[in-house]
Amino acid sequence: MDNTYWTERFGGSAARIQASTIRELLKLTQRPGVLSFAGGLPAPELFPKEEAAQKAAQILRERGERALQYGPTEGYAPLREWVAQRFGVEVEEVLITTGSQQGLDLLGKVFLDEGSPVLLEAPSYLGAIQAFRAYGPRFVTVAMDAEGMDLEALEEALRRERPRFIYAIPTFQNPSSALMPLSRRERLVEIAHAHGVPLVEDDAYAELYFDGKKLPTLFELDRAQGYGNVVYLGSFSKVLAPGLRVAYAVGPKPVIAKLVQAKQGADLHTPVLNQMLVHALVQEGFEARVARIREVYRAKAEAMVRALEAHMPPGVRFSRPRGGMFVWMELPGVNAQALLEEALKEDVAFVPGAPFFAGGGGENTLRLSYATMTEGEIQEGMRRLSQALGRLLALV
């Protein structure tokens, strides 16, 4: 049967399911010699390989029947309890998900209908846009600055829209690297509660702060007010290993109960062995591990900013991250897709920014991830990128 035989038989919603720019780009950047700043992949040298090998073998030898059997949709109880204790909530307010990417998909499935408004930052995480888009919502986007969502713009939007939820990444936002200060976090929690609009806080980069200390989450601030209006998504991807696909949602019991039902239909449960392994890995030395990860990413981020300051021509604006894995760049009158094509000739890759804008725009923006690059590769990659950019600027 040829392609049309199948495509004409897909359901109506299939047309809303589109490819992920990052996933498609990752295929492109596998070519030997390419310095890829595209995928937000954690530094592989930080994966707990030896420890995981030893603990996985022990789990399989001593508790293989449990590790290899079907498990509860809610998650492996000791891991669920570990998360509940860390957040000071009841275990019924925690669901273990197959990556926080699944948390995003399940939230779309539970909260969104065709045409229903959902509010998010511009730019925002393209994986969330992709997950929500499958449910046919109407995207309402709100501008942001270096300190996150613009709350005046949010209040203006809420005067004319009643979104099913507000999706925010207040801590080292993907892709902008923005960090929302405490005062704005407190106001965002108040605004959402006053309007009766749930907040979804995606905190994938929570632990990756370079200086000072961790800011309170929207979830904590909301609970401290006794509101219970925030669903929090956390992940072990950036502090252990993304290939394990273990993450969690923390939220009010009715929400978690419905997400559990949606997850039953999606994958029954997250792999039990992976959950048991994550639980074993967080039992000892976890804080020391995370502290080391912070130091490694801080050094890479500093190398990235130095390289950009050394190589980028005037007019190019870029963020100076205080945590996370990304630098966000704005080009002077140059299309980022065109730059990517030119950059690939120099064997350097990044993610053009347009797919991060659910409401369109951003053609002159791009995201650079430094996490998998050595400091030497960062210097060389930015030199190559500036070469490609120089050729395009000569045409402007």
Ligand SMILES: Cc1ncc(COP(=O)(O)O)c(CN[C@@H](CCCC(=O)O)C(=O)O)c1O
């Ligand atoms: C804000 C935000 N929320 C959820 C996720 C998904 O993380 P999980 O590994 O599913 O827990 C991510 C991971 N994003 C990376 C990873 C995507 C990796 C890939 O598609 O290969 C990126 O933006 O490049 C994220 O940044």
